[in-house]
Amino acid sequence: xxxxxxVLAAAITFVSPQQGSQAIGVLPIExxxxxxxxxxxxxxxxxxLVGVARQxxxxxxxxxxxxxxxxDIVAWV
Numbered sequence: 001x002x003x004x005x006x007v008l009a010a011a012i013t014f015v016s017p018q019q020g021s022q023a024i025g026v027l028p029i030e031x032x033x034x035x036x037x038x039x040x041x042x043x044x045x046x047x048x049l050v051g052v053a054r055q056x057x058x059x060x061x062x063x064x065x066x067x068x069x070x071x072d073i074v075a076w077v
Contacts, residue, residue, distance in 0.1 A: 011035040023064040030059035
């Protein structure tokens with residue numbers, strides 16, 4: 001089982017985690033964007049809002065727990 005990343009804005013690239021990687025414990029979720037005038041990036045894991053980054057680097061820390069269950073990760077600009 002692994003990470004499935006979803007991009008809901010054309011100008012977002014996931015830095016971490018990478019597609020298909022495995023996650024246990026607290027790890028960063030980070031994106032970059034070529035979009036201009038970004039005032040927030042929202043991060044969702046399995047459909048739930050888990051954090052907001054308001055400045056670069058657009059990064060939050062998330063606790064993925066203790067199992068290798070698959071997760072859907074999405075970022076909105």
